Amino acid sequence: MKQVVIATKNKGKAKDFEALFTPLGFEVVTMFDVAPNLEIEETGTTFEENAILKAETLASTLGKIVIADDSGLAVDALGGEPGVYSARYAGDHDDGANIVKVIEKLRGVPDSERTARFCCALAIAGPNIETKTVFGTCEGVILHEKQGTNGFGYDPIFFVPSLGCSMAELTPDEKGKISHRGNAIRKLAMELPNILK
Ligand SMILES: O=c1nc[nH]c2c1ncn2[C@H]1C[C@H](O)[C@@H](COP(=O)(O)OP(=O)(O)OP(=O)(O)O)O1
Ligand SMILES: [Mg+2]
Numbered sequence: 001m002k003q004v005v006i007a008t009k010n011k012g013k014a015k016d017f018e019a020l021f022t023p024l025g026f027e028v029v030t031m032f033d034v035a036p037n038l039e040i041e042e043t044g045t046t047f048e049e050n051a052i053l054k055a056e057t058l059a060s061t062l063g064k065i066v067i068a069d070d071s072g073l074a075v076d077a078l079g080g081e082p083g084v085y086s087a088r089y090a091g092d093h094d095d096g097a098n099i100v101k102v103i104e105k106l107r108g109v110p111d112s113e114r115t116a117r118f119c120c121a122l123a124i125a126g127p128n129i130e131t132k133t134v135f136g137t138c139e140g141v142i143l144h145e146k147q148g149t150n151g152f153g154y155d156p157i158f159f160v161p162s163l164g165c166s167m168a169e170l171t172p173d174e175k176g177k178i179s180h181r182g183n184a185i186r187k188l189a190m191e192l193p194n195i196l197k
Helices: 011-024 047-062 083-088 095-105 172-178 180-188
Strands: 002-006 026-030 066-075 115-125 132-142 158-160
Touching (some): 011 066, 011 172, 011 180, 047 066, 047 115, 066 083, 066 095, 066 180, 115 180, 172 180
Parallel strands (some): 002 026, 002 066
Antiparallel strands (some): 066 115, 115 132, 132 158
């Protein structure tokens, strides 16, 4: 099977990517498989900058074409927070603490003002190609408490109005059809067979 290398150490993302890439005929390989000790500091101020940083760093380490994902949650009532700092909002990669912080900050904010979106920048980089980025979003509303146990990150507090449930109540396949990550990959999909040979 053809392989696609993803510059991530997030197991939840890896699961999302497997659901999205398996139907396209690709096996997903992550940094756990190819560069477990590589640390990439996310110094960018936008999702695109961080995605490019991760993709280009791993691509030059491996000498291979790599895709990276930088993503997060933007809450309107919080002026777009936690945004690019989503993973380190309350504690470093502490999904539980990050969720508590968002819920606390939105205490007293009515449902009509709890709108938010997930954002995903994907970057593809590697030898003999020009680095390219695509961007996908998914609109939702922040819940008052966690609902559902699937997924990762902020999924349990992200209500998807069009489906009437939280992101954490969806299977990876269902999530991929509507998610920011799925929407970003669909923008890249046409070109992938030419790039990833
Ligand atoms: O579909 C999602 N469902 C729920 N939460 C999500 C999603 N997508 C991103 N998020 C949150 C998780 C993390 O708090 C941050 C990503 O941060 P981000 O730096 O891109 O990923 P990461 O550090 O976990 O893994 P890595 O950089 O190795 O890919 O946004
Ligand atoms: Mg990260």
